[in-house]
Amino acid sequence: MRGLLFFQWIIALTFLLVTQVSQGDEVVSSAEPAIRLPKLLVFSAIEKSQNSLISAQVLVEAYRRIGVSIQVRFYPAKRALLLSNNGLVDGELFRIRGIEEQYQNLRPVPVPVNYLEGVVYAKQLNFQVTGWDSIKPYRIGIRRGVKFTEKGTVGMNTKIANSNEELFTLLEAGHLDVIALARLNGIKTVRDMGLDGREPLPGYLVKHPLIHYLHKRHEALVPKIQQELEAMEREGVIRKIREQQVAAMLSPNSN
Template identity: 40%
Template structure:
């Protein structure tokens, strides 16, 4: 190839690389040490990947994750229950559920029977700060709040509360470790089941239509359910 032609080809390739748009990267906050975060990360990584967007996830304490997302310091919140944006107005809820969560109560006393939130009123209850379904379900009760699921189980073991409230999948490893350590079984009580939704900060409102379409496709394909089922199989084989 003549030297001039080679120079022109090289120049055009170089210019094209400069003018090509860089792949977009989003940073999404979420609740740290949560099984639901793990499932939601897998769902949303695939969803954004279908849009050609790279995504990074930042695990934070539950309340802080929402505050950071609402402030715009990150691009959105990984998953929460429905209508969190009514309290955090800078967040936009994507309308397609990306998972489900079972809110449960855990006790060690086999004599305690719980079927709904109202039944908790007879007992001392511990919840984790910033976990919105637990805060909403116990809003009419006097509860003790702690900063981690581990601390809730410690309170249960020390009999400083009769009941702890958390999400079922998040509880599995902690409950089994608690039972081994305390040499006592735990009792599970289903309180309520919730769909989970992804939230974007309003600065990313332009992504909502396409992301909604992608999530609708993944739901129709059975992909969201398959990701959840695969994760449950993983943790079941471990524990």
């Protein structure tokens, strides 16, 4: 009898040990694999954009926190998107929300790294800007590849320029009634071109959060960099970087 009980106890103990080992194996096998972080990521961005400079500073800090260096390459707006969507760089520095609907190889990191205000400049006109419909009656200049103005002016009388400088040149020559662009880019271009006293019309067309995009091959990185950007947002770091960059841009010594 004692031998039988001892034998049953041995079987029960063996079953318990096997079960524990099996459960332990399941925990190990179900754990998410560690993400291998690249040493360097290269992002495309819109050339001659003040929002590019601000967004770059934010993302340099965010990626530094996870031990990754980044390099930003500046291109014409449309070309920048084609390069990032086709995987010739690792992602897009920033764009407005929703571009992934058209550029389906890009994955959004849904924390704003910056924001833009769309404003209007005019030479002969003066009115309160209250959204896109308020400029519908006019000849409108927009910059090629800048998605927020392309989307906002669908069906309107637009002329596309290749740079902000070209937009202001066309406006000054009377070939356009108004031009639409980001507020910071307008301020910088007016200064660079020596158009003293030229101010945007009161009000704004739209205000857009700007978010970072990674190419789909880096999709596993999205939650990680999102976490860092959320922390920076809570800490006020993103706001501080933007304020510092804007102050530097508006400084009399800025060039």
